[in-house]
Every structure is written in structure tokens, then in C-alpha cells.
Amino acid sequence: xxxxxxxxxxxxxxxxxxxxxxxxxxxxxxxxxxxxxxxxxxxxxxxxxxxxxxxxxxxxxxxxxxxxxxxxxxxxxxxxxxxxxxxxxxxxx
Numbered sequence: 001x002x003x004x005x006x007x008x009x010x011x012x013x014x015x016x017x018x019x020x021x022x023x024x025x026x027x028x029x030x031x032x033x034x035x036x037x038x039x040x041x042x043x044x045x046x047x048x049x050x051x052x053x054x055x056x057x058x059x060x061x062x063x064x065x066x067x068x069x070x071x072x073x074x075x076x077x078x079x080x081x082x083x084x085x086x087x088x089x090x091x092x093x
Contacts (some may be wrong), residue, residue: 014057015040019048019070021063022079028062031083036060038086 018039022028032044042058050065056074070076077085 001015014042015052015074016075017041017056017059017061018072018082019054019061019063019068019074019076020079020082021050021066021068021076024064026079027077027083028064031086032060035086 018035018041020028020035031062032046036042036044041060043055043060045054045059045061046092048054048061048063048065048068050063050068054061056071061074066078068076
């Protein structure tokens with residue numbers, strides 16, 4: 001009997017990654033799961049340095065670097081703006 005996990009089909013149209021930046025201790029990690037679900041993303045990358053490579057599709061990327069270098073298709077936003085959107089206080093999607 002195989003111990004491999006069952007095959008799951010890759011997403012046909014994965015969403016672009018979302019980079020959320022804010023100071024250390026502001027709650028990015030605490031709210032990461034809710035934000036990941038809100039933006040319909042697959043994974044969470046925590047403590048990104050703002051310079052190295054990161055997944056361009058399907059990832060919620062958290063950083064405390066406000067000068068993070070993101071790709072042209074990646075949405076970057078401050079933690080406060082992300083929480084306002086999560087709470088329905090002005091969606092910018």
C-alpha cells in the first residue's frame with residue numbers, strides 16, 4: 001500500500017501573490033490564515049526579507065520591510081489596509 005499523499009490537481013488559474021508589510025509584532029502572523037483565505041491564496045510565506053525570491057502565484061507573503069521589492073503582477077499592501085479590506089471596510093480588489 002502506498003504512503004504517498006493523494007494527488008491533488010493544481011489550480012487552473014492561481015491568483016497572484018499578495019505581499020503584506022507592517023512592523024514586527026503588528027499582527028501579520030496572527031491574522032495570516034484569515035488573510036490567506038480572504039485573498040484566496042494557497043500558502044503563507046512568513047518573515048520574507050523583502051529582497052529574495054518568493055512565489056509569484058498563490059502565496060500570502062508577509063514582511064516587515066516597507067521597501068520590499070515585488071514583481072509587476074504582485075499586489076503589495078500595508079497590513080492596516082489588508083485588515084480593512086478583510087473586515088469589509090473598502091475593498092480594493
